[in-house]
Every structure is written in structure tokens, then in C-alpha cells.
Amino acid sequence: MVCTLELGQTxxxxxxxxxxxxSSGSSTERTPWPTRSGASRASVSTRNFYEExxxxxxxxxxxxxxxxxxxxxxxxxxxxxxxxxxxxxxRVNHLLDAFWTVVSADPRLPRLAYVEAPGATPAMQDQHxxxxxxxxxxxxxxxxxxxxxxxxxxxxxxxIAIGLVGAxxxxxREWQAHSNPRPPDEIKEAMSHLLLAAxxxxxxxx
Numbered sequence: 001m002v003c004t005l006e007l008g009q010t011x012x013x014x015x016x017x018x019x020x021x022x023s024s025g026s027s028t029e030r031t032p033w034p035t036r037s038g039a040s041r042a043s044v045s046t047r048n049f050y051e052e053x054x055x056x057x058x059x060x061x062x063x064x065x066x067x068x069x070x071x072x073x074x075x076x077x078x079x080x081x082x083x084x085x086x087x088x089x090x091r092v093n094h095l096l097d098a099f100w101t102v103v104s105a106d107p108r109l110p111r112l113a114y115v116e117a118p119g120a121t122p123a124m125q126d127q128h129x130x131x132x133x134x135x136x137x138x139x140x141x142x143x144x145x146x147x148x149x150x151x152x153x154x155x156x157x158x159x160i161a162i163g164l165v166g167a168x169x170x171x172x173r174e175w176q177a178h179s180n181p182r183p184p185d186e187i188k189e190a191m192s193h194l195l196l197a198a199x200x201x202x203x204x205x206x
Contacts, residue, residue, distance in 0.1 A: 057121050064117040064124065067109050068131040071102040075138065088151045091142065092195045096188050103172070104184060111176040114169055132169070136161035143199045152200050160198050167194050 078098030082091055103110045118128040139161040146152035168191050175187045 057123065060112060060117045060120060060124060061127060063109060064113045064127060064131070067102065067113045068134070071099055072134060072138065074098050074102050079142070084145065085149070088146050088149075088196060088200055089192070091145075092192055092199075095142070096191055096195075100184065100188060110172055114172040115176045118169070132162065132165045135165045135168075139164055139195070139199075146199055157199070164194060164198055 075095055075098045078094060079091070082094055086094075117124050119125050136158070140157045143152055143157040143161065147154050171187050171190055171194075175181050175184070
């Protein structure tokens with residue numbers, strides 16, 4: 001299915017009925033949702049919404065894909081603002097600041113993307129793995145840039161990058177899995193420590 005709804009439209013629709021997603025477990029029966037009122041809030045026709053989303057799985061797939069695509073595009077653009085000579089801590093923190101602008105735009109979206117969606121269905125798991133590989137590729141590229149600057153040892157960073165994506169996803173789940181979540185700055189700081197420690201371990205101090 002090629003979705004024609006923009007993230008903003010989907011987000012407007014999901015704000016009110018998102019509780020039904022986050023409180024009903026991971027059931028993904030292909031039963032049409034009662035979407036008439038939600039479609040109206042999203043400024044799309046009910047017919048179009050039923051055509052686009054036949055099940056909870058399709059909504060999860062769309063939201064998961066869009067929040068990751070938006071995040072990756074935002075981070076990629078932000079990293080182009082930096083100089084190749086910027087130190088590793090500055091680069092990592094700039095990356096995380098850009099990522100967080102997307103993740104925190106609507107607090108319900110990261111919960112759907114990182115708590116409800118991964119592993120919900122085989123299709124969702126496949127898509128989650130695809131995006132893990134894309135984010136790992138970005139981290140691996142940044143690690144090799146650190147090698148060029150002499151702030152990271154020369155080694156194969158592929159598995160390290162995959163492990164970092166898993167750890168960061170775990171932190172996002174921890175952030176979203178509680179009714180009284182930890183402060184965002186605390187989560188970002190933990191991510192920064194993980195990235196810097198894994199990439200620069202064994203290098204000279206910067």
C-alpha cells in the first residue's frame with residue numbers, strides 16, 4: 001500500500017484515538033476501525049481513510065515509517081551544518097538535538113513507533129529491522145568520520161552501530177513506557193554517553 005496521507009494529517013487523526021492503540025496491547029486484527037470522527041479531525045474523507053488504513057497494523061506501519069523517515073532526513077540535514085573539524089561530542093549532541101526535534105514533536109508518536117509497533121506483527125518487525133539498518137548506516141558513517149579526524153580507532157563499526165541503534169531504541173522505549181517518564185534531557189544524555197563511548201573507545205582524548 002502506498003500511503004497518500006501526510007504525517008501531519010495522520011498525527012492530527014491519531015491524537016484523540018491514540019489511547020485505543022496504546023492501551024489495547026499489540027492486537028492487529030484486520031477489522032476496520034471506527035474512523036469516521038478521526039478522519040474528520042484529520043481533514044480527510046472517511047472513504048479515503050478506510051481506503052488507506054484497513055487495520056491497526058497499517059496505521060502502525062505508516063506512523064513508524066513516517067516518524068523514522070522524518071527523523072533520518074532531519075538528522076542528515078543537520079549534520080551537513082557541521083564542519084568536518086568539529087569535535088565528536090559537538091557532532092553527537094547536534095545529531096541528537098536534531099533527532100529529538102522530531103521525536104518530541106508529538107509525544108504519542110514515539111510511543112507508537114518505539115513501544116507499540118516493533119514486533120507487533122511480522123511485517124512490522126521487518127520494517128523495524130529495515131529502519132534499524134538505515135540508522136546504523138548513519139552512525140557507521142559518523143564513526144568513520146571520527147576515524148578520519150583521529151578521534152576514533154580504525155575498526156569495523158557495523159555491528160557496533162547496530163548495537164547502538166538497539167540501545168537507543170531501548171532508551172526511547174524506557175522513556176515512553178511509563179506514565180511518569182524520565183526527563184527528555186536525561187534520555188538524551190544517556191544516548192550521548194553511549195554513542196561517544198562506543199565510537200571513541202580506545203582513541204586518544206579529544
